[in-house]
Amino acid sequence: MAARKDIDGSASVPAFYGNELRWKREAAGLTLQRMLEGSFYGASYLSEIERGQRRMPLDLARHVDRVLETDGFFARRCEDVRKSRTHLHAPYFQDALELEAQARDIEEWNPMLLPGPLQLEPYIREIIHAFNPKDDEPTVERKIAARRARAWVFEEAEGPVSWVVLHESILRNPIVPGAIMAEQLEHVAAVARRRHYVPQVIPCNAGAYPFMMGSTLLMTFSDGPPVVYTEGMYSGQLIDDPGIVEQYQDAYNRLRAAALPPKVSLKMIEDAAEDYGNGNDARRLERRLLAD
Known part of the structure; x- marks a missing residue:
């Protein structure tokens, strides 16, 4: 099995929370598929969130909080991640x-x-x-x-x-x-x-x-x-x-x-x-x- 590539959580706010998500998911012993049971999302989608390549939607953040019992942590952080995505677009x-x-x-x-x-x-x-x-x-x-x-x-x-x-x-x-x-x-x-x-x-x-x-x-x-x-x-x-x-x-x-x-x-x-x-x-x- 290939070695897992670590995520640099200091690279950006999305990367930081993506890294935190993967750490908590693996600590709970859950695969990507198991984490998403009961949601509408796919494993590749969640993987991209963990790598800081995609922002987590609020409904998925609430699902993650329920599964990991993280007391609303990821739902509260959605706004932080959104604000970090500075761009020249509106x-x-x-x-x-x-x-x-x-x-x-x-x-x-x-x-x-x-x-x-x-x-x-x-x-x-x-x-x-x-x-x-x-x-x-x-x-x-x-x-x-x-x-x-x-x-x-x-x-x-x-x-x-x-x-x-x-x-x-x-x-x-x-x-x-x-x-x-x-x-x-x-x-x-x-x-x-x-x-x-x-x-x-x-x-x-x-x-x-x-x-x-x-x-x-x-x-x-x-x-x-x-x-x-x-x-x-x-x-x-x-x-x-x-x-x-x-x-x-x-x-x-x-x-x-x-x-x-x-x-x-x-x-x-x-x-x-x-x-x-x-x-x-x-x-x-x-x-x-x-x-x-």
């Missing part, structure tokens, strides 16, 4: 960001913007200036780098299976100059052509449909229950209640049914990119509005 996005790295499948909807991992630097810069106009240039550069670091979600083959529904207005209302918008949409289409995610577009004349307000991220996992993350301009919420998550999933299925088929959607994205590149976007929008 604080309310931290939990969703951590789960994104572990997701098996991701389904995303945004009525106004392209998904963050598909955004290129100029597009990201415009969003940051609009949402956080007081940020200085070094902060903006760090935020751009942090967002581009998430590109693997859609761009790399080993990323999760992803399905993205976009509103047509994202293609028709550029937030960057035409030539840059063309490059951005060409990138979106190129990633889709490599089959790293499936795009669908809700047309402007679709009428009423679910998720008409706010962005939504649905994530499923191999070793844990699914979750939903919803976000407004300066706030976000992670939802793990099974009944509510199921409602969101049903609504997302209806959203996909209201959207154009993937091949038609991809062609629409490519056509929009071509129009921006040729300077024809204004005329195309005028024709579309007249047709509607």
